[in-house]
Amino acid sequence: MIAARNISLTLAGHDVLRNVTAEFRRGRITAVIGANGAGKTSLIRALAGLIQPQSGQIEMVGAALNELSHADRARMIGYLPQDGEPAWNVSAMELVSLGRLPHRNRFALPSGRDAIAVETAMIVTDTLHFAARTIDTLSGGERARVKMARVLAGDPQWILADEPLANLDPPHQRDMLALFRGAAANGKGVITVLHQLDAASLADDLLVLRNGEAIAHGPVRQVLTRENLKTAFGMEFDIVEHAGRQAIIGRA
Amino acid sequence: MKVATLLALTILAFLVSLAAGKVWIGPADWFADTANGWIIAELRLPRAILGCSIGAVLGLSGAVLQGYLRNPLADPTVVGVSSSAALGGVSAIFLGLTSFPLGLFGCAMIGGALAMILLVLMTGRSGGPLGFILAGMVLSTLAGSLTAFLISIAPNPFAASEIIAWLMGALTDRGMEDVKHALPFMIIGSAILLGTGRGLDALTLGEDAARTLGFSTTRERWAIVAGVGLAVGASVAVSGVVGFVGLIVPHFMRSLVGERPSALLVPSALGGAILTLLADSLVRLTPGPGEVRLGIAMAILGAPFFFLLLTRIRMRAS
Numbered sequence: 001m002i003a004a005r006n007i008s009l010t011l012a013g014h015d016v017l018r019n020v021t022a023e024f025r026r027g028r029i030t031a032v033i034g035a036n037g038a039g040k041t042s043l044i045r046a047l048a049g050l051i052q053p054q055s056g057q058i059e060m061v062g063a064a065l066n067e068l069s070h071a072d073r074a075r076m077i078g079y080l081p082q083d084g085e086p087a088w089n090v091s092a093m094e095l096v097s098l099g100r101l102p103h104r105n106r107f108a109l110p111s112g113r114d115a116i117a118v119e120t121a122m123i124v125t126d127t128l129h130f131a132a133r134t135i136d137t138l139s140g141g142e143r144a145r146v147k148m149a150r151v152l153a154g155d156p157q158w159i160l161a162d163e164p165l166a167n168l169d170p171p172h173q174r175d176m177l178a179l180f181r182g183a184a185a186n187g188k189g190v191i192t193v194l195h196q197l198d199a200a201s202l203a204d205d206l207l208v209l210r211n212g213e214a215i216a217h218g219p220v221r222q223v224l225t226r227e228n229l230k231t232a233f234g235m236e237f238d239i240v241e242h243a244g245r246q247a248i249i250g251r252a
Numbered sequence: 253m254k255v256a257t258l259l260a261l262t263i264l265a266f267l268v269s270l271a272a273g274k275v276w277i278g279p280a281d282w283f284a285d286t287a288n289g290w291i292i293a294e295l296r297l298p299r300a301i302l303g304c305s306i307g308a309v310l311g312l313s314g315a316v317l318q319g320y321l322r323n324p325l326a327d328p329t330v331v332g333v334s335s336s337a338a339l340g341g342v343s344a345i346f347l348g349l350t351s352f353p354l355g356l357f358g359c360a361m362i363g364g365a366l367a368m369i370l371l372v373l374m375t376g377r378s379g380g381p382l383g384f385i386l387a388g389m390v391l392s393t394l395a396g397s398l399t400a401f402l403i404s405i406a407p408n409p410f411a412a413s414e415i416i417a418w419l420m421g422a423l424t425d426r427g428m429e430d431v432k433h434a435l436p437f438m439i440i441g442s443a444i445l446l447g448t449g450r451g452l453d454a455l456t457l458g459e460d461a462a463r464t465l466g467f468s469t470t471r472e473r474w475a476i477v478a479g480v481g482l483a484v485g486a487s488v489a490v491s492g493v494v495g496f497v498g499l500i501v502p503h504f505m506r507s508l509v510g511e512r513p514s515a516l517l518v519p520s521a522l523g524g525a526i527l528t529l530l531a532d533s534l535v536r537l538t539p540g541p542g543e544v545r546l547g548i549a550m551a552i553l554g555a556p557f558f559f560l561l562l563t564r565i566r567m568r569a570s
Contacts, residue, residue: 048464074466084458087322088511101454102466106447134511150457154465 001025002047002158002189007056009042009212016042017053018212024205026157026189029180031200031220033193034209035233040193041082041162043209047191048079048160074102078156080147082163082193086135092146093131096122099153121152125179141172148179159183161192165199177202197237197248200224208232224248254509258522262304265529269300272533298428301435303532304525306423306491309438309483311524312517314498315505316445319452319513320476321381324506324561327498328484331384331477332391334495336367337488338419339395339402345415346402357433357489364485367391368477375473380459384473421492421547423532434486441483442521448475449514456513494547496554497524503561 002024009017017039024030024047032040045051047058049065058065060076068076078099086095099121100114122128125145135143144164151159159180165173177199180190184204194200206223208216210232216223224246229237236251270292271277277296281288313328321330328334340363341356349355374387399419406412451472454462459469487494501523502516509519528546531553535544 045460048460050460050463070466070468074464077464079461079464081458081460084461087456087458088319088513090456090510090512094510094512095456098453098457098465101450104450106450147457 001059001061002191003059004043004047005057005059007046007053007058009039009046009051009053011042011051016212017046019056020209020212020214021056022207022214022217024189024191027184027187028204029184029190029192029202030205030207031192031194031203032207032209033195033197033200033232038209038232039212040209042212043207044079044160044162044191044193048077049073050079071102075154076157078151078154078159080151080159080161080164082166084147085143089134089136091132091134092127092138092142092149093118093122095135095146096127096131096149096153099150102154117155118149118153121149124152124182125149126175140167141169141175144168144172144176145179148176152179152183156188158189158191161190163193163195165194165196173199197224197229198246201246201248255518255522258519258526262522262525262529265526265533266300266304269303269529269533270296273536294427295425298426298431299423299532300529301431302423302426302490303529305435305438306487306494307497307524307526307528308521309442309487309524310494310497310528311501311505312442312445312521313480313484314524315502315513315516315520316448316452316476317480317498318502319516320448320455320472321385322455323381324503325499326385327496328480329392329493329495329498331367331371331388331480332395333364333367333371333481333484334488334493335392335395335399337361337364337485338493339363339399340366341418341489341492342399342402342415345418346406346411354433357430360489361437361485363395364481364488367395368481368485371477372474380469417545418492419547420545421494421550422535422543422545423491424543426490430490434490437482437486441479441481441486444475444479445483446517448472448479449517451475452513492547494528494550496550496558497527499561500554500557501527 004020004022007017007020020043032043034040046053052066060068096118097110100110100117103114104110119128122131125148127145127149130142138146164176168176180192184190200206201220201224203220205218206220207214208223208228215231216228226237226239238249238251240247240249273296277288277292282292283289310328317326317328317330318324337360341360344350344356344359349359370391371387375383403412403415406415451467454465454467463469502520505516505519505523509515531549532546535546535549538544
């Protein structure tokens with residue numbers, strides 16, 4: 001379990017998170033939704049240990065996150081940043097192998113376990129067939145899968161993703177959600193910022209942020225309501241059921 | 253395999269550097285008790301060792317800095333260590349300290365060390381590559397202006413021309429004493445730099461991803477400042493400023509061994525050694541009694557390459 005307890009964060013004099021308390025469980029996908037500037041990215045970054053809240057505490061397996069060693073934290077958390085075009089034109093497999101860095105000692109060569117983890121991650125993400133190709137030659141969707149494979153190669157207990165569906169076409173969005181679902185089925189916890197409300201409706205849990213405050217948190221069926229959406233986004237939505245799924249339509 | 257080839261080429265370039273010069277000396281004479289044997293032992297051997305080690309640390313530092321700054325246009329001069337060490341050397345000449353043992357070398361190392369301390373103070377615990385580049389530029393500009401100031405107030409034309417000649421970078425008339433002074437710093441600095449490879453790999457994914465992979469970008473930066481400071485500081489202290497090696501070599505190696513930063517370090521060191529050894533052999537072959545300064549030769553070779561690099565990057569971007 002990861003728990004945020006009363007965390008508040010101020011960046012450059014601006015209250016980004018205010019007293020956010022939330023518990024996340026493994027084996028589930030939690031979508032974090034809210035308007036631009038609501039604090040979604042800040043929350044994910046705080047959970048990943050990238051920014052330290054001024055007050056409150058983030059706990060992981062019962063210990064405070066900032067008391068864990070960098071290496072332990074790196075093995076437990078896989079973070080998929082929003083931007084992150086690789087700086088160098090490395091091959092797909094070289095990129096995925098970076099996910100094994102927390103498992104390797106300084107100067108140690110990759111072990112058999114590293115190779116198996118990399119290959120498994122590339123099979124799951126359907127990227128193995130272009131393992132030797134360099135990043136520059138891949139399409140946006142292929143790159144997104146390679147980056148996801150990098151996270152999976154580290155075999156983390158938690159996957160924290162910041163808008164992983166941005167710039168992906170519908171089939172690639174579907175594939176990415178399927179990868180999250182597979183990870184959750186393997187007992188990993190997935191926490192992801194999502195702007196696509198239809199995609200968010202496919203998560204298990206929803207955390208709604210508004211002006212840095214968590215205004216609702218719980219199973220999608222309870223939290224994805226017109227009232228919550230109106231409070232979060234300041235506009236009206238209709239929620240339509242179709243074939244057992246929900247479509248969220250913003251009113252003009 | 254490629255590294256083995258590069259190593260073989262380095263040894264070959266080293267041997268060429270021993271043989272080449274105003275007089276060609278074949279291997280048969282190297283150990284002979286003759287004038288030629290003396291030239292090898294007293295002049296060419298230290299010069300070859302310095303050329304090899306200076307080229308290696310410049311290539312290695314360039315590869316590390318490009319990896320850290322995630323920019324193929326970075327080189328050891330961007331952090332300001334070269335120009336600060338040069339300012340230290342120039343101060344020694346200006347103050348007439350060159351006649352003391354270690355006078356010039358010591359002053360140059362102090363200049364480099366001051367630059368390292370200022371870099372750490374200016375970039376602090378936070379701040380990404382941009383702050384690092386800006387701090388380095390400020391240091392370079394400051395040290396460059398102070399150097400120009402010292403030249404302008406030089407007590408006599410001889411001092412001024414000595415300073416200018418030293419600044420141009422050369423390996424002429426270096427002896428085993430210089431090797432003994434510089435080599436330990438270069439070895440320690442290189443060892444520190446070689447240890448940054450994994451962190452540089454992680455930085456390929458950006459700073460956030462690198463940190464979540466367990467790397468401290470602050471520690472990485474301090475290691476790079478220390479490594480470059482020691483290695484490049486020592487190289488400037490014995491040879492003046494030799495540019496472009498750190499820029500060109502990693503770029504060449506990227507097309508040879510791929511772009512993964514850690515895989516680039518050793519090849520860049522070897523490539524830098526080969527380039528510097530060959531360039532230094534070439535400058536000795538200039539007709540007449542004198543020789544072209546190594547720093548000048550390298551810049552004349554390097555500048556067109558820099559233009560080529562820029563246009564190619566621009567073409568890829570569009």
